[in-house]
Amino acid sequence: MRLSKKKRSNILAGYFFISPWIIGFLAFILFPLVASFLLSFTKYDVLSTPKFIGFDNWYRMFFEDRRFYNALRATLKYVVFAVPFRLLFAFIVALVLNLSEHKIIRLYRAIYYVPSLVGGSVAVAVMWKQIFGMDGLVNYILQNILGYSEKIMWLGDPRFAIWTLILLAMWQFGSPMLIFLAGLKQIPVELYEAASIDGAGFWRQIFKITLPLLSPVIFFNLVMQTIGGFMVFTQAYIITGGAPLDTTLFYALYVYQKAFRDYDMGYASAMAWFLLVVVAVVTFILFKTSKKWVYYEAGEVK
């Protein structure tokens, strides 16, 4: 079937208008994806041309590199703790902000969003490093106000270092909070009214109305935050550099070190691809479990 001239030019115009996205996708997503997959089978140090070495990088990664497993462990620990904590915190703040419609609440909404705007940035990481440093704010409070005699090396002690980063993640609850807040506003007020007439208390309302109706939003936040959690980089790069004893050597940080410190691009590509697989699998599992607990309103069940 031949298209009329007008139809064809319509199609062309359509492609023309979405071309920025198409070009961006091809050049900055698809091409690097394919290129890094190919590079993962080579020895490539940036300066010379890549040399094909088969599965060497992959073998080294799984069977010879202790630090690879350190990185995996640190990242998993971070995801398992930071993501739920952040979501819980965001949820609580969203609940509180949803209580009233006063003007001041709008200001608070904006204020609470600020940490996550600046959160991924270098400046906040540097500040965090100061706060938990040897002569930082936390130790100052411990010593001078709580009368603690010894300084705690928050960033130097393998037991504590990762928790300072998890705490930082918790503090950056702004964007899931906003999404929660939008979700809360969607829940019809009648439901709460009916429930309170029937004598349901606060907790009961939360568990029987708020959480089920909010579950699609919770699910969305969970997936996004989990993916983001696996890619955490700046905080560890600036604050701890992976120390002590690799307890904060996050996966993305190790990929960066391999790529831009050891110039082992092939190996870094293999690592990056493995992370992609891990994230895909975890997301898949989350989607599978979602059938059990995510509630879509009647007629929209997928």
Added chain:
Amino acid sequence: MKFKGVLVFLLLLLIVLTVNYSQQPINLRVAWWGSQTRHNQTLEVIKLFEKRYPNIKITPEYTSWSDYWTKLNTQAAAGNLPDVIQHDYQYITEWVNRGLLLPLDDFVKDNVINLKDVATNYIKPGIVNSRLYGINLGVNALGLVYDPELFKQAGFPLPKNDWTWEEFKNTVIQIKKKLCIYGVEGFTGQIECFKIWLIENGEWLYSQDGKSIGFSKDTFVKWWKMMLDIENAGAAPDVTVDVSRTGLGVEDQFIVKKKSAMSLAWSNQLIAISKAAGRPLKMVLFPRLDKKSKSGTYLKASMFFSIYSRTRYPKEAAMFIDFFTNNLDAHKIMKAERGVPISSRVQTFLKPYIEASQKEAFAFVRLAEKEGSPTPPPDIPKHAEISNNVIAPIWEQIRYKKIGLEEAYDTLKKEAEKILNR
């Protein structure tokens, strides 16, 4: 008619632009790493150079050490390197082997780069595969900075340049006991200190062929026993303290705050440390095995200037390096910030202009030249990878007491040699 007019105008514009372009001054790109002080000084020297050679324009490209190599490697991959590149002893061999640098012998022969006032010892570090690839920008030596005031307070004689490790260990532990401050900082976990220990023991990190570890278990264990003794006595910062204090500036060093009697430093850093401390500090050589042997302190080329092999203006780039090496006004600005200048004429010229701490640094370099050990070979290309992924993590485990010394050596040897033979 109108169309023709536009065409003629465009043609004229093209001609004007072409003519203009061909008359454009030569543009050299110069890259270096360093602190803000170095950036300011180097920019001033560049201004001086441009005044002297008005037909040459210089585009500076400067960053900190950690970003520098990432940037350069990316530029190298893109075939877009600067014309003049500040280079390091650690990487220069690798770069030469990849054909990225230009041999400078002809420029020296033709006197474009004048090295007549430079001792051969200072030229040697820039020679790779028997050709000259880097002009040494200054000479440094690693040593111990100490605070004479604190030694006096503790009732100790000042450290002597012929002291032994035994004396060193006793001194730092006694200082801790008397004054309740650290005896030495920044020392116990430093691989550079271990290198000096190896030199004194007649060993080196790697074997001659670069296929295996070059030091014995005995040397390794002895070193770490001493380091752990010092740390356990509280005479040096504990590993948790060191780790939580990474990335701090000079002004935060313990020696500056009178919380440590000694600190590890390169001779050119003495100037910044003294300035931050606001009182005179001195430098002493590394301790020796016994009174008869030599100190392992050695002279190191702090950094080089090299030329990109595919530069469009090799001669002008060489002229810039010559200016940097020999011009007296330039050195008056830089004041030996990159280490003691290699030209003896410049050294003599600078004398009336330098401050007390710089005099101390100059004297220390002379002392190291006379009483120290010969400069070891440059680090092998794989050293960076081994140091980052094997040595540093294992040393951390030792300091956190997660691994015994014997086991640490065996693991280190096994993992390092796997990388060396890959």
